[in-house]
Amino acid sequence: MPELPEVEVIRRGLEKYILGKTIQKIEILGSKTFQGDPKNVEGESVVAVWRRAKMLGLELGEITLLFHLKMTGQLVYISDKRFVGGHPTEDMKGKMPSNSTRVIFTFGDNSKLYFNDQRRFGWVRVVKSAKCKVQNEGILGRLGPEPFDKNFTWQILKSNLLNHKSQPIKVAIMDQSVVSGVGNIYSSESLFLAKIDPRRKVSELSDQEFKSLHRGVIKSLRDGIKHGGSTRAHFVNVEGERGYFLDYANVYGKEGYKCNNCPGKVQKIQLGGRGTYFCSSCQK
DNA sequence: CACTTGACCTGTCCGC
């Protein structure tokens, strides 16, 4: 599911609600989802909630709970059997855990965090904190720069993309070693903002186009966060609320609609096996 | 070696 904006929206919600709380109990309903020994986690307190690419870390001192939500993962926080804020979606009302709940964390104040994941691609792993922080090894090692970091310049973007010279730019920009956190929705949106045809080979792009794309990536991700993330089917924040970025998106999911920028129509094609949306009249 | 397809899972939607 979530790309960078959705994971960041979840991170902010977790920071608000569970920072400082002690994990008292872990119930594992889907054994594949939880990797590691829950005994090492029970009794530990959350000292930080961070995000790297599309992964979330709950820092517990010596160890960290590392989450990847993949396509349909959700983290929903419930206090006293009521939603803390917002409005529960219909299918959540009165029935948590739902049939897709895989792990339930109970905190010292008896509030709970539900890890739901319909397709079971997502996971949470118990890892050593120190290893997590060393970004040159392990699971975080192959990730490209964070798009909001100062060190993510257009020159770095260009240089990383040039490791994928012959790929279509849409496929290359989704590679997590190029820039981390861009997935199928925001890649289409970034290329629309940059006015670049998603089928173009990386090797054909000019410096001006790398600059535009760099701006487009940052702007589309920021807009995603601003609107609470993208909900196609599953994404909700920790309060169970959907996100509204897709109401503002230019091309994703807009097949057949008029382009926001010209008289053309938005088209849908397949690239690297993924649905790709663009306007062939103004993306060249 | 570069690129594509399949696998991992479950659910929904669409056409017949």
Place this chain on the structure above:
DNA sequence: TGCGGACAGGTCAAGT
């Protein structure tokens, strides 16, 4: 109403 197939936010592995 039922059935088959395509498709869905991600990432690996295997195949060509």
